[in-house]
Amino acid sequence: MRAPCRSTWGLLALLAAFPASLPALGQTPSPTEAGGVIAVGAEARRRLPATxxxxxxxxxxxxxxxxxxxxxxxxxxxxxxxxxxxxxxxxxxxxxxxxxxxxxxxxxxxxxxxxxxxxxxxxxxxxxxxxxxxxxxxxxxxxxxxxxxxxxPREEEVEAARQELAAEATRTALARARAVAAAADARVAGVGRIEVDPSGLPSPFGDPVAMRMERARAPVPAMASAAGEAEVSVRVLVTVRLAPGSGGGGAGN
CATH class of the missing domain: 3.30.70.2970 (Protein of unknown function (DUF541), domain 2)
Structure with a gap:
């Protein structure tokens, strides 16, 4: 019988190095087995008075x-x-x-x-x-x-609101992530990334007025106006790492 060549011995050694517990071909390990991640988004809104x-x-x-x-x-x-x-x-x-x-x-x-x-x-x-x-x-x-x-609202009022809304949206996203992990019999092992949407700027109350007015020769009466409100919104996307749960379906950390 002919002895195996050097390349055959190398292939046999490589196959022996793999653990016997690997999933069969065509099977996908669960997110918790692979130490997977999930991304959960949330949005927080607030109406500010126009100052x-x-x-x-x-x-x-x-x-x-x-x-x-x-x-x-x-x-x-x-x-x-x-x-x-x-x-x-x-x-x-x-x-x-x-x-x-x-x-x-x-x-x-x-x-x-x-x-x-x-x-x-x-x-x-x-x-x-x-x-x-x-x-x-x-x-x-x-x-x-x-x-x-x-x-x-004034710029400093908007910035203060955006900071509070970013924290609120992050807490909401983390709570959702824990709920999703618990449903999959997993737990949140850590936060990988938090992205804050930079476009959460307020929209003016009402549309800009564009009109032509002739300069009056007589005194002009005061015009009525309403300041109203402006809405500020912040969106966040939180990516968390998962780990196997305790088996009880709890939310984990």
Missing amino acids: VSDAAVTIEVHGRDIRATATALAQRSQTLLTFLRAQGAERLRTEETGFEPELQEVRGQPDRIKGYTGRGTVSFRTLPDRLPILLSGSLENGATGLSQSGSL
């Missing part, structure tokens, strides 16, 4: 040339900013300033520039109950239209 209002008003002027238009826009903007500062407005900022030519059609000739339109936007922050006064007063002090407005 500040952000608004933007527009200014529009007309002039015969760029210089005159720019001067008129600067004067109107200064009047508006002076009023808003006196009213205690926060985060005052002038933005989106631009100029456009005003064209006049001439028969048989190219269009003629008859003047220029200058536009600018001033944004500010105030308290919700002060917003109607500041919007109405802006129209009396240089503004020609309301660009947008909306109410939200």
